[in-house]
Amino acid sequence: MRTKLVNAEGATDTTSDAALGTGLVVLFAVPGAFTPTCHVNHLPGFIANESKLRAKGVDRIVCASVNDHHVMKAWAEGSGALGKIDFMADGNAELAEALGLARDFSGSGMGKRFARAAMLIRDGIVDAVFIEDGPGVNASGAPAILMALEVAAS
Template sequence: MIERGDAIPSVGIKLITASGIEDTTSDAILGQGTVVLFSVPGAFTPTCHVNHLPSFISNAAKLEAAGVSRIVCVATNDHHVMKAWAEASNALDTLDFIADGNADLARALGLDKDFSKSSMGVRYVRAAMIIKDGIVGDVFVEDAPGITATGAPAILMALEAAA
């Protein structure tokens, strides 16, 4: 699993923003400024849709005030699903989304988990990280169902503690 001090790997991804969908690389998107990246098992899944994503939308201004230049949500869903989720959540003007449909970035980060028993294939574990100029500062991974270590309030506390 990726750790503090590691560089973000360069993996092909699809970036979904308010401007549209772009083919790019993970290091191009996560390599400049202070970035909060959070991973979810799936778009529109109950905990991701009702709790995890909304915590970042509602705390975006606080994260920006704490020095975050970009907030990015990543899942192994395809770019059509990620765009639909971003639009349904009214998040496109606030966050960026990475569609990692083949889980290439998930594997490169070591944040992949096989959910095949639930008929969901390879997905991300629920995680969040603070990245500064392409170098991982902090990594948080949930060790149980729910959101405690990876929601926006926990990330804000980590940013405040580091200031």
């Protein structure tokens, strides 16, 4: 899938294969940049645990959302995550659809979005998927991903 990747070098056109296909990648998906739960509960956990995730062998942490790359860049900068976490702008929800994580948030005026989720991807192959089954951040938060990495290592 074609996408835009926002990182410390700026925003670049790329593919999901290029962004997620090498090494151990934690991909976490959120319904929307700057939305209350995403901004206050989901992203901050990954920022705070970035060094712990890297110590567990994670090569790249990527946050995906169905927003344009301008919004994702503003969110990365405003949250202090730029340079720690890469941001993937899936403006047309194509990656969300391909991963089976697209959800209809039309009732809230948001259209098609990612379900709140996280995955562990090793060399382009999804090892584990964690999808929230209700409101809040539990299964897809950084502490849960750290625990999954510990279990996988033992």
